Amino acid sequence: MPMPLEPPAFDDQVITARYPFLPQAKSAIRSHMEMNNIEFDALVEMDWLEAVRVRARVRLVESIVNKEIDSTQSIDIHTPYGQMIECLSFLYAMVTVCASFDERLLARWAEGESSRADQLWGTIETSTSFENLARTYIADIRLNNSGHWEIPMIDFIEICPKISGSYWRLPNRPVSNGWVTLSPSKSENSQERLSRLIKERIREQLITDCRQRMEIMDEEFAGKMAEEVGRILGLLQHQASSEVSFTSADEEDWPPCMREITTQLAQSVNVNHVGRVFLASISRVIGLSVEEAQSFFASAPDYSAETTLYQLNHVYEHEYTPAGCPKLQINACCPVSRGDVHSSLCNQEWMDHPLKYLRARQRSKHREEQEKKSTAVDSNQTPQ
Numbered sequence: 001m002p003m004p005l006e007p008p009a010f011d012d013q014v015i016t017a018r019y020p021f022l023p024q025a026k027s028a029i030r031s032h033m034e035m036n037n038i039e040f041d042a043l044v045e046m047d048w049l050e051a052v053r054v055r056a057r058v059r060l061v062e063s064i065v066n067k068e069i070d071s072t073q074s075i076d077i078h079t080p081y082g083q084m085i086e087c088l089s090f091l092y093a094m095v096t097v098c099a100s101f102d103e104r105l106l107a108r109w110a111e112g113e114s115s116r117a118d119q120l121w122g123t124i125e126t127s128t129s130f131e132n133l134a135r136t137y138i139a140d141i142r143l144n145n146s147g148h149w150e151i152p153m154i155d156f157i158e159i160c161p162k163i164s165g166s167y168w169r170l171p172n173r174p175v176s177n178g179w180v181t182l183s184p185s186k187s188e189n190s191q192e193r194l195s196r197l198i199k200e201r202i203r204e205q206l207i208t209d210c211r212q213r214m215e216i217m218d219e220e221f222a223g224k225m226a227e228e229v230g231r232i233l234g235l236l237q238h239q240a241s242s243e244v245s246f247t248s249a250d251e252e253d254w255p256p257c258m259r260e261i262t263t264q265l266a267q268s269v270n271v272n273h274v275g276r277v278f279l280a281s282i283s284r285v286i287g288l289s290v291e292e293a294q295s296f297f298a299s300a301p302d303y304s305a306e307t308t309l310y311q312l313n314h315v316y317e318h319e320y321t322p323a324g325c326p327k328l329q330i331n332a333c334c335p336v337s338r339g340d341v342h343s344s345l346c347n348q349e350w351m352d353h354p355l356k357y358l359r360a361r362q363r364s365k366h367r368e369e370q371e372k373k374s375t376a377v378d379s380n381q382t383p384q
Helices: 013-018 025-035 038-043 049-066 080-100 103-122 128-132 154-162 190-216 219-224 226-243 256-266 271-285 289-295 305-319 325-330 354-381
Strands: 149-152 180-183
Touching: 013 025, 013 080, 013 256, 025 080, 025 219, 025 325, 038 049, 038 080, 038 190, 049 080, 049 226, 080 103, 080 190, 080 226, 103 128, 103 190, 103 226, 128 190, 154 190, 190 219, 219 226, 256 271, 256 289, 256 354, 271 289, 271 305, 271 325, 271 354, 289 305
Parallel strands: none
Antiparallel strands: 149 180
C-alpha cells in the first residue's frame, strides 16, 4: 500500500529537527527559511550559513564512507538555532545530491539517511512515540497481546522482498486474519524489526523526492552547486574504486544481470533476495571461491561478514543453480530491455538463461582465438 495520505501531525520542533526526512518536517524547513529570510542561493553563498553546509557535508560523507551511520548529533536540537541547522543541513544535502544528477550518490545518501532513521527509531523507549512516527509510513500498525508489533500483510508483502534474510519471507512469519507479526529474533526486538521495514519506505520516499527535484532543477542553480557536487562525487568515486576489486579473469564474459548486480552492490544499492542468491550461485558455477564471492557483497548496506559467509557456504554446499532469465526479469534483476541494440545476445529467442549467455560468449571467444591462430599460421606459411 502507498504511504498514508495524511500522516500524524507533529507540533514538537525537536521531532522535525531530529527526523528532517519526515514529510511533516517540510513545513518546519520552510518556516526556518522564511523566518531567517533564506533563499536557496543563500544556502550556497552566505557566510553565516557555513554551519549548515558543514553539517550537510558530514551527513553526505557518512552516507558514502561509513558502514555504520552515526545516529548521534553534536548539535543541540532543543534550541531554535540547532533546529534550524539540522533541518537546513538536511535540505542542503538533498539539494547537493539532486544537483549531481548521479544515481550512485542518490542511492548512497538515501541509504545513509534511512539507516540513521532505522537506528534511532529502533531505540525509542516509548511505544506511543514510536507508533506516531511509524504511522507516517504505515497507516495500520498495532501491538498484539504479547507486545509484538503487527502490520497488514499487504504492506509486508510490498516491502519485505527488498530485505535479505529468511526472517523476511512471509512463510516464516506468523499471520493471523491478514496481520503479520514481527516477532523478535535473537538479534533484534519487535520494534527494531518494524523499524527495519519502515527504513525501506523512508529510503524509497527520499529517492522519489530527489528525482522529482532533479526534474525541475534550475541549470543556473546547479552550476552554483558545481564545486560542492564535485567534491562529494570525487569522494564517491574514490570510495567505489577502493571497494571494488573483481577477481574473475573472464569478467567480460559475465552476463549483464551479473554485472548489474555486482555494480549495484558496489554502489551500496540494496539488491533484493533473488539477486543475491543468483549472484552467489552463478559465482559458484563459474568457479569463484567463496571468499571471492563474498567480496561482491562487502559494500552492501546491510553487509555482515559472518552472515554473508554462512549464506554463501550454504549456496555452495547445496550447489544452487542460478535462476533463469524469466525469474530474474520478474524480480527486477535483469537490466536488459527487449530490443536493446546494445545487448543483441540477450535478445536472441533461445536466450533464456544466464549460463547460456556465458557459454555463447565462451564459444565466440574460442572461435575468435582459433581464427587468429589460423591467420597467424597462414601468414607464416606465405612464401617470401
